[in-house]
Amino acid sequence: MDTEKCKVLLTSIETGSFTAAADKMGYTPSGISRSIAALEEETGFSLLRRSRSGVVPTAECQRILPILQELLRWEECYRQTAGEILGVETGEIAVGTAYHIYYPQLCGWITEFSKSYPGISVGIVEGTSSELSRLLEQGRLHFCIISKREGNLRWVPLKKDQLVAGVPKGHSIVKRGSVPLSLFETEPFIQIFPGLETDNSRLFQDKGIRPHIRYATSDDEAAFAMVEAGLGVTVVNAIQVGDWSGNMEILPLDPPEWVEIGIAMPTEEMISPAAKRFAAFAIKHFSKKE
Helix, strand or coil: CHHHHHHHHHHHHHHHHHHHHHHHHHHHHHHHHHHHHHHHHHHHCCCCEECCCEEEEEEHEEEEEEEHHHHHHHHHHHHHHHHHHHHCCEEEEEEEECHHHHHHHHHHHHHHHHHHHCCEEEEECCCCCCHHHHHHHCCCCEEEEECCCCCCEEEEEEEEEEEEEEEEEHHHHHHCEEEEEHHHCCCCCCEEEECCCHHHHHHHHHHCCCCCCEECCHHHHHHHHHHHHHEEEHHHHHHHCCCCCCCCEEEEEEEHHHHHHHEEECCCCCCCHHHHHHHHHHHHHHHHHC
């Protein structure tokens, strides 16, 4: 099987269109289309459903996607290992974090790492902890800082982080000093990352809470501004609040709720040589900092 065609397929699914896939891979849209057609002829069934809004995988394609992802992961591992044998450090790795506070640190690591390993390219991926964890298991991500998730991953704990409530200044709950989870079932709730699994959604599901969702946003600071405007209340990781100095009260939940933040990586037998080098480099530097 031509692995380049597999990359074309996965990129088309990831970007949602032939045009976007062509831009990302340096092809023409017609070249992407021909590659997909050739792969469909080889497999014997349709792989993508095409519409004006883009492309999505067929049910048959969904069944073989894990196999194709694994095939590409081993191809990259083979290429990197062959380079090591020849004394040439090469490869592509993707790193990310669910918490913007770690971006300066990650960029600093990448800068220093690139000086020692100029043949290894590093890309940064953003997303929620659940999204990044899923990308790790699919072999599309190689190192990230997230809150702990289930799965077959190597885990290095870094810190405990508290889930906190953001409420408008002057709200009656401020005098209480903490926010019971039941409040979110009655107060207008500002949802962050709607439709995605987050620490918040996992908390509510675990406790059987159905928040009274009135507003939604995919940006923490937008949620904070909405709270300040008196539109409602929200729940956020304390690490995301940082030194926000706006007109919003930050209160602990009642009972207190915590998540563990750490470094997630593929298991030893699944990690590529380049990713293994970056992981060792990052963990060493993080330990020095701590």
